[in-house]
Amino acid sequence: MSIKRHKVAGVFLVDGQLATKGEALYGERVLGAYRLWNPKKSKLAALLKKEERVPITQDQIALYLGAASGTTASYLANIVSFVYAVEFSPSVAKDLVRLSERLKNVIPLVSDALRPDYGHIVELVDFVYQDIAQPNQAQIAITNAEMFLKSGGYACIMIKARSIDVTAKPKVIYKREVRKLEELFNVLCVRELEPFYKAHAAVIASLPG
């Protein structure tokens, strides 16, 4: 078994497959102490597979918007120190809450990220991760960063072109979304997630200090 370190500390390549260290939570494959992380099932894994420099570090507090049932959030929790995970839809938030009972560093919030009502619970964070396939997702990222992201902190925003406009070309949509995000952020890079995800891109940005 060959184990290599990814540039992002806490992420490993076990026999070339992405993995984190931690307990298996939903029946994913495990090699030794490593949980394999399928880049076809997690946009963050797809991004890490394609991009070495992702601004995630072990001491960070993260705010995860659109955590769904918490699969990706659980891997992020293996990497960073603490995760506030927001999900609105009750049917998947149920899984997220159940998962938080097993992970010591995940705080579940059953709330609408578009209208953050968790201002009295969430502290300042170093990293905002957003995976919400909504036409107004740029606005959601901005609202939350204005409330919770430290100056100099980072954001990673997953854009699903097909949820914003099915008729336009994905590249055109990415440009348009980046322009919206630039109202608040410094956009550092945009990476398409092919071949793992079709018509998806990750935007990495920082909040000016």
Place this chain on the structure above:
Amino acid sequence: MPVLKTWFGEIELHDDHIVRSIVLKPDVPVIVERLQQERFPAFDKSCRGRFRALSINLGLVKSEREYLALLRTVAIQLGKAQLATAFARPDARIIQLIDGVDDIDEAINLLSERLLAWEIVETEIDENSMQELASEPATRPLLKQELEVSIERLGNLRERLAGVIQLEMREIAPNLSMLAGELLGARLIARAGGLESLARMPASKIQVIGASKALFKHLKFGAKPPKHGIIFQHPLVRGSAADNRGKIARTIAAKLAIAARLDYYSKKAYPELFAQLQKRTEKLGKPGTKDLL
């Protein structure tokens, strides 16, 4: 003077000094209840970085580790409480009940057919070979009786379920109940996935709920479009002449769409809606009324 109202208490700051503070005890149920009941106004972003330090200074917890452990327990309990209310939606209950009624109906039909088949075989045995019957004289009629009793019990259960649905439907969807009847109304809600989804549906879709096979055959292969889905169960549709059913189904669907919206957004009963529907369908039932549409 900014007042910080946080999940663990209220703190009044003046020039960065704490002037006044009310900090809760680390009692999870109390904290969760306060989070559910009170409103929390927005405050300045810079204060947000001080949650941990403030909670330690004010004696809520002893360390950052403890802060996070307490917050996590609170958040999990709060999430569970919020989910419990989300799943206690009254229409979610009705969907379960009406699906139960339909399952029982199916079971009763199936078992009744079986009973009938048994009876026929038994009479034939009676007539043709007395020996066959004599071999187990007591058990066979008993088995039959048992099945009969089971079917009857299922029937009783169905009636009780239907009674509950009627009561609850009149409560949450008075207009739909009036126009479609409680059971059909409940079926429409169940097929739509909830009263809200039904209220958001166009009438043309409500008309063909339950006829998706026919609808897609129409859209894909150009077959005749379906006239009605489960609203065929409506007495006005079923009771009308075949060449009139399309019109009647369309009219009823349009009124049901209005009824669902009234129910979801206002919950008030509008009796005139039913009168309108009756008047309209009466007109449709008469010959020579094509120009009305």
